[in-house]
Amino acid sequence: MDIKDINLSAELKKYFGFSKFKGQQEQIITDLLSGKDVFVLMPTGGGKSLCYQLPALISEGTAIVVSPLIALMKNQVDAVNGLSSDEGVAHVLNSSLNKSQTKQVMDDITNGKTKLLYVAPESLIKEEYLEFLRAVKISFVAIDEAHCISEWGHDFRPEYRNLKGIIDRIADVPVIALTATATPKVQDDIQKTLGMNNAVVYKESFNRANLFYEIRPKVNVDKEIVKFINQHKGKSGIVYCLSRRKVEEFAQLLQVNGINALPYHAGLDQKTRVANQDKFLMEEVDVIVATIAFGMGIDKPDVRFVIHYDIPKSLESYYQETGRAGRDGGEGYCLAFYDPKDIEKLEKFLAQKPVSEREIGLQLLNEVVGYAETSMSRRQYLLYYFGEKFDPVNGDGAKMCDNSQNPPKLVDAGDDLKKVLEM
Ligand code: ADP
Ligand code: MG
16 A cells, blocks of 8 residues: 555544544655554543544455553444444454454454454453464554553553564554653653654644633632532532542532532442543533543533632643543633642652652642742643743743643742743
8 A cells, every 4th residue: 555545634534524634644644554653642621433444444454453451442443334334443452352253353353344443451461362463464553541651640550661572572563652641751761661762743722722820828728619600500520539428528528519510530439430431421410529540531611610629749640630621722711729838748758659650740740830830821831841932922822721821929930930840
C-alpha cells in the first residue's frame, strides 16, 4: 500500500462520517502510514483515538492497541465496531475473556478480520500471546495513555515499563504513542523508555481558553461550595475530594442543603457506582462528589464547574480533572480550595513511601504549592508547566482566572515565573 494512493479524507468520511480532520490528525496518520514512529501529545478530547483507528482500518493486518483499562478498551471496541459495516473489526485480548472467546479472537486475527486488537500490557507479556502475535501480520502498534509509562505521570503503571522489549519481540513495525499528559518530564520519559527518540512529535496546545481558574483559601469550605453550587443551580458539576470518607460526608451535606448530589468512589459497589455515574450523565443528578476514580473516559460535554474540595497531588491531576469542565467550549469554572495544612498532610503520607516515590511525590506537591500561591496568571503558570509559552495579556483566555481579573498587589510576579521556568 502506498500512502500516496490513499485518499484519507474519503476514508475519514467513509468510516467515521466526519468531513474534516481535527487538528493535526491527517499529518499524524500520514506519517504513521509512511512507516514513521509518531508521538502525539494532545489534550483530552482532541481526537487521539482516530489517529490510530483510521490507519488501522485501512491497513493490511492487525494493529495492536495497548490501553490501560479494560473499561476504556471495551468502550472503544464497541465504538469502532459500530463504525464499520463489516462486523467485529475490533477485539480485546485480556483477562476478561474465557478460553473459547480467546480462541475466537485469535482465529479472527489469523483470518485477517481483526483490524484493531486492544490489549492490556499485562496480557501482552504472556508468552502464548507473544508467540501468537509474532506469527501474524501486525500493521503497527499504538500505545494509548502513554504517560502510564512514566513515574512522573499521574497514572504510573509498572506493566507499561517493559513495553519496548515486548513490542520488539512481536514485530518490527511503526509505533504511535499518544497521551494527554505533556509535561516535559513525562514526554522525555516516554520517548526514552519506548526508544522513540527519532519519532515525529506532534504537540497541540494545552490551553483551554474557556476555563476559568480560581484558587480560594480553604476557609468555611462547606459553606462556600454550597453557595457556589446554589449560584449555578441546575448546572452539572463535579466536586473532587481526596478521601472516600470525605466524598460520602460531603455528598450528604450537599443533599441536606437541598442540592441534587451523589457520591462516587472506588469503595462503592459496582452497581451503585455505575448507577450514580449514569444519573449524572443523564442529568437526573446535578452534582457528583467524587474521588479521582471518577472521570477517566467520561465524556459529558456540558460540565459547568469542577470544584476541588482538596488540592490535588499534582498539577497534572489538577489539569486533567479541571479539564472535564466545558468540553463543549461553553462555560467551565474551576474552583480549588487550598490550605497549606493539606499539603503537610500529603507530605506526611508520602513520608511512608519508598524513597523514589516520595521524592517524585514531593516535587509534584511543590509544583502544586507554587501554582496555588502564585500571583501570576494561572493559565500562564499551568501552560509553562506543560512546556508552553503563554501571553498573559493577549493570549487566548488571558483574563480567565482570579489573578488576571483582580491582580494581587505588591507582589513581584517575576520570581514566580523564574521558579516555574526552573521546574
Ligand atoms: P482523546 O482520546 O484525544 O481524548 P477522542 O479520541 O476520545 O479524544 O475524541 C474526542 C471526540 O472527538 C470524540 O467524540 C470523537 O468522535 C471526536 N472526533 C475525533 N476526530 C474528529 C473529527 N475529525 N471530526 C469530528 N469529530 C472528531
Ligand atoms: Mg483517548
